[in-house]
Amino acid sequence: MSDTHAQTVAYVRETMLPELEPPATERGVIKWMRENLFAGWFNSILTIFAAYVIYKIVVGALPWFANGIWTTDSLAECREILQGATGGCFSVLTERWNQLLFGFKYPDDQYWRPTLAFVVMLVSIAPVLFSHLPRKMLILTGLFPFVAFWLIWGGTILAPLVALLGFVAAYIAFKKVEHQSFAMGLLAGLITAIVVWFVGGFVSGAASNVLALEPVASRDMGGFMLNMILGTVCVSLSLPIGICLALGRQSDMPIIKWICVVFIEFIRGVPLITLLFVANVVLAYFLPPGTNFDLIVRVIIMITAFSSAYIAEVIRGGLAALPRGQYEAADSLGLDYAQATRLIIMPQALKISIPGIVNVAVGLFKxxxxxxxxxMFDLVGMIRGPILASTEWNGVYWELWGFAVFVFFIVCYGISQYSQWLERQLQTDHR
Amino acid sequence: MSTLSDPPAESFRLSQLINDKRYRSITFQFIALLGLIVVMAYLGWNLVQNLAAAGLNLSYGFLGEPAGYDINQTLIEYTSQSSHLRAAVVGVLNTLLVAVVGCFLATVIGVVVGVLRLSKNWLVRKLMAVYVEIFRNVPVLIWILIIMAVFVAVLPQPRDFRGDNPEASMLWEAFAFTGRGFYSPRPFFTAEWAAGGTGWLIVIALLVAGFFGARALANWATKTQEATGVRPTTWYYTLAIWFGPLIIALIAMGLSWEMPELKGFNFRGGIFMRNSLIALTFALAIYTAAFIAENVRAGILAVSKGQTEAAASLGLRPNRIMNLVVLPQALRVIIPPLISQYLNLTKNSSLAIAVGYMDLTGTLGGITLNQTGRAIECVLLLMLFYLTISLGISAIMNVYNNAVKLKER
Amino acid sequence: MNKSVFLGALTVAGLAAGAAAAGTLDDVKARGKLNCGVVTGLVGFGAPDANGEWQGFDVAVCRAVAAAVLGDPTAVEFVPTTAKTRFTALASGEIDMLARNTTWTFSRDVDLKFEFVGINYYDGQGFMVPKELGVSSAKELDGATICIQTGTTTELNLADFFRKNNISYEPVPIETNAEAQPLYLEGACDVYTTDASGLAATRAAFENPGDHVVLPEIISKEPLGPLVRHGDNDWGDVVRWTLNALIAAEEYGVTSANLEEMSAGTDNPEINRLLGSEGTLGEMLGLSADWAKQAIAAGGNYGELFEKTIGENTPVGLARGLNAQWTDGGLLYAPPFR
Structure with missing residues (x-):
């Protein structure tokens, strides 16, 4: 055969050719662009349009940032310096940052307190968020509410200390009586706590100067701090309530079930704003004459009720997703309802519902x-009210709203990214 | 037989109430009920005490009294002499207007964005992701206020249109985009017999007739296709059926346009969309659309790839695969969260109060409450309205869920 | 804050003390602080200054009452209220008195069950427009877009005024004065309407007050005054006569400058009774003998307060007008102290 070849064909390649690179249109950036940006006429149009939108935004925003002015005392001065050129008047942020973050009545020299409370919060929430951190840090988490209360509201340290003591005493009492029955334990704990608080109330009232920080009234809270306070307090309060509601709704005791169903559906059926109206103008009628709640406490009550209904629904989803076998297995081990719920059901149900709970938390924070x-003068309230109405800053919309968008975006995006990360973590566990 | 003794007659002990499973649930329910009654009675007693102390009573009589205030946007006839009840109805209609238009816009934007997020186009995909993340993670109240700020601070006010050398001018002498809202020409009929509502009734009737005519034509085309295998070209007939009679009728009735004109303080004439309406609707729509986009994306991704491949192996073309195989299955996943987004949008529309849009929260929960001081009654009515809407939508959702549930046999 | 909110919230269910049926006067004395409802911010009438201290004409009434009852003009807890929350706050007992430019009307007095104890400012509703519009009378406002504060009597007056004159307008409801300002300044509404005093105060806060004019028409009567809950007459008397004491002090020429000297005794028995060196008026009210002296010492007499907060030498720049003493042709007329 080779002979014939040799005669009929002038040249036969006997070695393999080295691989050539793919044509220019099929490799590198060009291939990527062809596949990802210009696949077909429709995609090309979309790309060009999108690029145009991005170009417009950049061209509009860049000089605005680049020419930004950070050091004047009023909008008029900004305009004077800019002389008609595009540029942001960011001085409103440098001049009013304290009002935006802390409200306009929190004492200036005490700003370190909420800031410190914020840092402590970041540290103490970490062991909850990341399970590989040492479990001992959870003690810090338990202490945080009391520390934060003392830091932000001020007054004697005895008040939160007594509150903490009440909880500790309640826990000890609960442990002592728990072997009799769960309900008895709860009751014992409750009574102990009330006794401790009652006695402690007199002590802290009498010695109101022990390690006292300058007290700050609730109505002096404002700015982004108020959003943070409301967000954290309400979410943490609504978790236990939400769990109870979810369990109540899943319970086979009809009366308890119906109480929970009516509460949850009612709360979820009305807008938050009507509940805030209730806090603002109606709730006072339902409290004993003469009692006097701060508006902030009334608002916390209503927002907590609101979010606990939503959290209850998320946890109910988690409960429903648990296989029936888990309940039956718990029963077959001879655990009673409280034990089964605490040791078998809840840990798994909560794990399933964490992403949902985080979503509710983000929504609530917004x-x-x-x-x-x-x-109330939270971040948005500060911008709409005192700052935009002041003579100096009348008309500074973009800088202020941009700041609000930025702050909320950072926090909410951070939390939702965490939730997605956690979801991925949890998924691998099941494989 | 008699050797077996009867089980000992059970004597009921008090401790059984808490330790015996049979009785315990009754104990707990009794305690819960008692607790509920005590709490209710306590709150009720406080209410009675407080009202008595303030010399007030609970009564809905104020609803029949003249409201005394004016509302800028009324879908039904309303003057300051109308009753508070009518003002509340005006508010309800305004709420529903925002809710319906907002839901429609949000669905359109949300579906487009959701599909584009799965597009092969990298740039578009990223751009849509940025849109979704930015809008989902910032409170809707801020978006409403920002869009309102655009109206107040950026768009020209009517005074800028005034004078010999105005700073702003109308688009094609027909559209005016002002800080107070958008003005556009309003069609009306010059023929006397078509004036008022008659003309519009005729137009609607023709559109309905066109719809059925086109359906009939399509049916005929399908039948022909089944009989002969060839589908006749019908699109020009369809166009004619839709628009032929309509155009003739419009010309006969003397269709004409009323142009908005700057008169005195404001533009007059034409269709006016108030800034608060646009800010509220648009902000709610783009905010909710970000969530809907995520639902749509998740719904499409939830349809397993095997379905697409199976359809392809049957020889279906890509867009038929989308229409006949993927979408029907995706919808099952998309619709329940979609409806709960509608519900959220409707509830969020109560933020109207932040931009002075006169929805139910603005009339009944705002001015009426302030003027009459009947806080409890007004807030109660307000909650009742939203509760009714929510429960109604939930009921519809349940019916739908049952209808599309995978029937397992 | 001697009792923490946190503890209070936790224990309130268990410890909710039964309502003390005592009168407001006793409550205030026992508390050692007066809870006074004020406006959220209106220059001259009630607004926190740069140091967070509340200042203004209405605020001064609160301080005077606190001084009369507790002997300390700073023993006041100022509760900012909006048009929406003010009546609930008072009715539910969150505040002891409301001094928040509130118009005395029949329905508020009779139907809402409040007690207007007097009038500290005679006002009327006016209109403010930019000068460039060239409007000289409210009757030329046909078709105008008007910003109004909702929940006030101005809203109702406005509807009546335009209906009566058979002209149209476009209302833009606004919650607070602060939100109305940018809307008006950017031209989202042509006209801003509220009480004439409020207009003057708002205009004072503008960058160029001269670019805006207040139209001559005053379309309503707006007698503004402090109010208390209906039915607690002892407390109502205290607030009523504190206000009257401030007015009478101006009439008799008692000022913060000569207060000490006059309280030692003068040859005018009326002044002696007022300042407590003669008679037992304070005791009748359930207060100390020098209650009126304390009230006047808190900030001066009515005229002094007016000049300091909203008078012609302040940015608000209001003339006395109707609010002059009756001896000067005004409407202020304090009943006799005897």
């Missing part, structure tokens, strides 16, 4: 801005 509608 909804704390609604308090500006009932004339």
């Amino acid at each position: 909804d704390t801005t609604l308090v500006s509608v009932i004339s």
Whole structure:
């Protein structure tokens, strides 16, 4: 055969050719662009359009940032310096940052307190968020509410200390009586706590100067701090309530079930703003004559009720997703309802519902801005009220709203990214 | 037989109430009920005490009294002499207007964005992701206020249109985009017999007739296709059926346009969309659309790839695969969260109060409450309205869920 | 804050003390602080200054009452209220008195069950427009877009005024004065309407007050005054006569400058009774004998307060007008102290 070849064909390649690179249109950036940007006429149009939109935004925003002015005392001065050129008047942020973050009545020299409370919060929430951190840090988490209360509201340290003591005593009492029955334990704990608080109330009332920080009234809270306070307090309060509601709704005791169903559906059926109206103008009628709640406490009550209904629904989803076998297995081990719920059901149900709970938390944190509608001065309220109405800053919209968008975006995006990360973590566990 | 003794007659002990499973649930329910009654009675007693102390009573009589205030946007006839009840109805209609238009816009934007997020186009995909993340993670109240700020601070006010050398001018002498809202020409009929509502009734009737005519034509085309295998070209007939009679009728009735004109303080004439309406609707729509986009994306991704491949192996073309195989299955996943987004949008529309849009929260929960001081009654009515809407939508959702549930046999 | 909110919230269910049926006067004395409802911010009438201290004409009434009852003009807890929350706050007992430019009307007095104890400012509703519009009378406002504060009597007056004159307008409801300002300044509404005093105060806060004019028409009567809950007459008397004491002090020429000297005793028995060196008026009210002296010492007499907060030498720049003493042709007329 080779002979014939040799005669009929002038040249036969006997070695393999080295691989050539793919044609220019099929490799590198060009291939990527062809596949990802210009696949077909429709995609090309989309790409060009999108690029145009991005170009417009950049061209509009860049000089605005680049020419930004950070050091004047009023909008008029900004305009004077800019002489008609595009540029942001960011001086409003440098001049009013304290009002935007802390409200306009929190004492200036005490700003370190909420800031410190914020840092402590970041540290103490870490062991909850990341399970590989040492479990001992959870003690810090338990202490955080009391520390934060003392730091932000001030007054003697005895008040939160007594509150903490009440909880500790209640826990000890609960442990002592728990072997009799769970309900008895709860009752014992409750009574102990009330006794401790009652006695402690007199002690802390009498010795109100022990390690006292300058007290700050609730109505002096404002700015982004108020959003943070409302968000964290309401979410942490609504978790236990939400769990109870979810369990109640899943319970086979009809009366308890119906109480929970009516509560949850009612709360979920009305907008938060009507509940805030209740806090603002109606709730006072339902409290004993002469009692006097701060508006902030009334708002916390209503927002907590609101979010606990939503959290209850998320946890109910988690409960429903648990296989029936888990309940039956717990029963077959001879655990009673409280034990089964605490040791078998809840840990698994909560794990399933964490992403949902985080979503509710993000939504709730965004909804704390609604308090500006009932004339509380949170971040949005500060911008709409005192700052935009002041003579110096009348008309500085973009810088202020941009700041608000930025702050909320950072927090909410951070939390939702965490939730997605956690979801991925949890998924691998099941494989 | 008699050797077996009867089980000992059970004597009921008090401790059984808490330790015996049979009785315990009754104990707990009794305690819960008692607790509920005590709490209710306590709150009710406080209410009675407080009202008595303030010399007030609970009564809905104020609803019949003249409201005394004016509302800028009324879908039904309303003057300051109308009753508070009518003002509340005006508010309800305004709420529903925002809710319906907002839901429609949000669905359109949300579906487009959701599909584009799965597009092969990298740039578009990223751009849509940025849109979704930015809008989902910032409170809707801020978006409403920002869009309102655009109206107040950026768009020209009517005074800028005034004078010999105005700073702003109308688009094609027909559209005016002002800080107070958008003005556009309003069609009306010059023929006397078509004036008022008659003309519009005729137009609607023709559109309905066109719809059925086109359906009939399509049916005929399908039948022909089944009989002969060839589908007749019908699109020009369809166009004619839709628009032929309509155009003739419009010309006969003397269709004409009323142009908005700057008169005195404001533009007059034409269709006016108030800034608060646009800010509220648009902000709610783009905010909710970000969530809907995620639902749509998740729904499409939830349809397993095997379905697409199976359809392809049957020889279906890509867009038929989308229409006949993927979408029907995706919808099952998309619709329940979509409806709960509608519900959220409707509830969020109560933020109207932040931009002075006169929805139910603005009339009944705002001015009426302020003017009459009947806080409890007004807030109660307000909650009742939203509760009714929510429960109604939930009921519809349940019916739908049952209808599309995978029937397992 | 001697009792923490946190503890209070936790224990309130268990410890909710039964309502003390005592009167407001006793409550205030026992508390050692007066809870006074004020406006959220209106220059001259009630607004926190740069140091967070509340200042203004209405605020001064609160301080005077606190001084009369507790002997300390700073023993006041100022509760900012909006048009929406003010009546609930008072009715539910959150505040002891409301001094928040509130118009005395029949329905508020009779139907809402409040007690207006007097009038500290005679006002009327006016209109403010930019000068460039060239409007000289409210009757030329046909078709105008008007910003109004909702929940006030101005809203109702406005509807009546335009209906009566058979002209149209476009209302833009606004919650607070602060939100109305940018809307008006950017031209989202042509006209801003509220009480004439409020207009003057708002205009004072503008960058160029001269670019805006207040139209001559005053379309309503707006007698503004402090109010208390209906039915607690002892407390109502205290607030009523504190206000009257401030007015009478101006009439008799008692000022913060000569207060000490006059309280030692003068040859005018009326002044002696007022300042407590003669008679037992304070005791009748359930207060100390020098209650009126304390009230006047808190900030001066009515005239002094007016000049300091909203008078012609302040940015608000209001003339006395109707609010002059009756001896000067005004409407202020304090009943006799005897």
